[in-house]
Amino acid sequence: MSRSIAWMKVMALAAVLVMVLSGCGAGGSSSGSAQASGGEQASQAEGGNLTFALATSPDTLDPHRSGLAVTVRAIRTIYDNLVVQLPDGSIKPWLATEWSVSEDGKSYTFKLREDVKFHDGTPFNAEAVKYNLDRVIDPATKAANSLALIRPYQSSEVIDEYTIKVNLASPSQAFLGNLSQALLGIVSPTAAKKYGDQLGKNPVGTGPYTFVKWDENADIVVAKNKDYNWAPETVENKAAPHLDTITFKIVPEEATRIGSVQSGQVLAAETVPPQNVAALKNDPNQQLLQANTVGLPYTLFFNLRKAPWDDVKVRQAVQSAVDVESIVKTLYLGNYERAWSALSPGILGYDASLEGSINPDINKANQLLDEQGWIKGADGIREKDGQKLTLRYVDGSPNREKRNDIAAIIQQQLKQVGIAVEVEITKDIATVIYQNWDYDLYGNSQVNSDPNALYAFYHTSAEGERRTLSGLSDPKIDQLLEQGAVETDPEKRVEIYNEIQQVLIDQAVILPIYVFPYTVAASKSVQGVKFDSLGYPLFNDVRIQP
Template sequence: MNRSVSWTKYVALALALVMVLSGCGAASGGKTSGTAAASQGGGQAGTAEGGNLTFALATSPDTLDPHRSGLAVAVRAIRTIYDNLVVQLPDGSIKPWLAKEWSVSGDGKSYTFKLREDVKFHDGTPFNAEAVKYNLDRVIDPATKAANALALIRPYSSSEVIDEYTIKVNLAVPSQAFLGNLSQALLGIVSPTAAKKYGDQLGKNPVGTGPFTFVKWDENADIVVAKNKDYSWGPDTVENKGAPYIDTITFKIVPEEATRIGSVQSKQVLAAETVPPQNIAALKSDANQQLLQANTVGLPYTLFFNLRKAPWDDVKVRQALQSAVDVESIVKTLYLGNYERAWSALSPGILGYDKALEGSITPDINRANQLLDEQGWVKGADGIRAKDGKKLTLKYVDGSPNREKRNDIAAIIQQQLKPLGIAVEVVITKDVATVIYQNWDYDLYGNSQVNSDPNALYAFYHTSAEGERPTLSGLSDPKIDQLLEQGAVEKDTAKRVEIYSQIQKYLIEQAVILPIYVFPYTVAASKDVQGITFDSLGYPLFNDVRIQQ
């Protein structure tokens, strides 16, 4: 039996946690189990157990049902309520959590997990093999309407309860990403009792086995969770394996970034996420504040062309836009050197990232004009190009509120494309699910995903993924489908790297996407708060938090 499974040094997630101490301007980085050493507060003088951590979120979660959530912000709260079968460390290794050990069949298509026998859900329901089977089956049940969890669980097909605390999980095909995916918060284990009781409303009444229990959620105001006093099975990403030191966490929804960060400075909250780049310097010089930062891995913020619609099904038209958009200028202007520019469909630090693509795209307005001229798009008296009586317009859709200045990116691109003769219509919507995933009513739309394995590309670019949730690009290419299928099952690391390199090169050369930036997850916090740490994907953990009294 295996007590842990190592994913090889190449999958090192490069969490690169940085703790910037205010007043000194120095940064110290590390990969110590997803924590920043300077932020650990266990046993420090002046700190005590108890208290309420107020933590401001940039947007409101969509749901607290992990299987139905599609938003990264929801994971901040979801991670406090639910646990997973396994945990992934920053070095890529997989360690026990709710599963204490496991074995893998020779063909890689079956995993047998032995589970902890001392765990209960918050509602008293026993955690056992039946509960795990219920969860896995729930994700693939169409009635659940699973979101990102459905892509993560692929290629799960069935499971068998061997005994009360042993379960055999069967896959349709081998998957190198499956075990790591089981560690992600969106495959957290929910109470079967609660899921059956609340149905579609589980997201408003979440019940898990996690270190905190759900108290309340006032829509667009706050979410409150309280210490699970019986907790004693924390993962290896935290030092405190038992009940949290603090009594409660209040997640306050504060979309306006100046208000959110100002609330930390005015002590209305103790911590706030997603620090605006223009506030970072002030935080570093504030003797009462600290900045916590974790580089996320997975898919960087990327703009997807909708290849289902003309003229964006024409590679030369897409390449023209690729040449006209000055990504470097956008990133420097908006993020002031605090965000890295993205060059690929994958972010640095993830297995298979192709560093050779760095520097491969440079602004070239002459090339952009030439490509459009060749395709018969001619500028009219109003400066807008047209062909066959149809003007060249681009519908750029983005969500609300202005997360990470993404609305500002749209505005800049609108101006950059004007001299090229493209009229950009910027549409800001609160109903992304309908506009994007149901109606496909866009020409360009941006998204990102935190993930630990390059197999994440499958859900974004494989033709069959359309049957689960429409892919943002609408790409359908047999060659890419084949490569994605090979990458999912290939056991040889070097061969996997080569497979994903081919995919990344294709996506850039064919201008299927415009990568924009790599997102660093940042938290501004009072120095009264010690012990906020991060998991291997850059999500905050609160098991070790203490508040100076």
């Protein structure tokens, strides 16, 4: 165990995550959960149904196939993981009780709990873990974000019923922490084989809640797992949840979502609009809970595989013309921080020196475009070789976190320098972005615990693999990403990821926009909400005060 303990200490010292939780308003708490003002009465509350409004609909309840953060709100209730990551970055046991790491860093041997069963009665054991890890890398699974998280997993060996050896193609400083992420939750092999592609509609895990139903675009219902007795250190209640059920209601329209909390139609709702924050803080019947998220901030990616965005000077012109500070202040009223790099503050390797490095400069933008031969026409839009300088900006529907509004503002800002922006808002991001790659600019973000998350976004795609959002192919970036994945010295890793961030900004590969704080508006009757190290809500300790 010595090597794994040492690794965990390194993670703790690196402090890859800083999680801030606040309960605001009259009687609010900042203790890490929403504590009941009713004291003993609240501590005895058992049962009931928590209604929790989601901002968007999950894409699937199969963790291995999901690509959306909103999915994690629901699947965290259904599935468990081998390990858990604490807010200080340390890795602790969950379904795995202990582990050791080989000297070359390429093999992990896990000892597993012997008292766990899946919701369908299937035993949790080494065979189940091997099935899960192999399932993620099986092309037939069509894994999404989980595939990037599990790399460089290669194979597993079942040593005995409750011992498994996991083999990697190369050492990875991110692997153990990634095993704690919800999208690598452990699914029932029996259910996965039975339902196949439909596991996402019939999820079965070992978690504190069991799946009841999912009415498309309406609600998802989960119920207490009465046999549960193996929760991780991130919650106080290690046994079955206090609640009988949770109903996740899908309410995309933000005014309706928050209004439903204020009117009592639901007890809690996520993603509080900035304009509602002050009112909630001052409402004696409501509370505002917040957790910082870390990983990749909301970032606009240029499609470098489409002209003229393969020209660094044209991209730099856009970078100079877009006033990000104004966008963030206008839309988020001081509640969201501006992003400055490809990583968010609080994660290992974040380069604070980039803060303040990019500011709007219309003259510079015009000069760069002039130099590249883009000349303004009679209508004010630039042309070259008979082609208008047009940027196709694609965003999704509904208007999550006012992202559609960002597109509208950028459209106006770029018009000032002669760039026509065509904004397309679509519900079918999967087809437009990930199948047709039909965009010049597209925004995305990712919650993650390790800077190795950059690998899936900026490393050159392997033959036959899904390309990255930017389509970047830079041997220097590739080499740095490969080094960062295996480097064991935290200080050297910081240097590597600093350099990567600087290149991405210098070359205007991206436009970082904002850092997302996860916020929940809740009735004061809802007590015990906690958040994991990535800012996702946990419901093991939740009670509803009578």
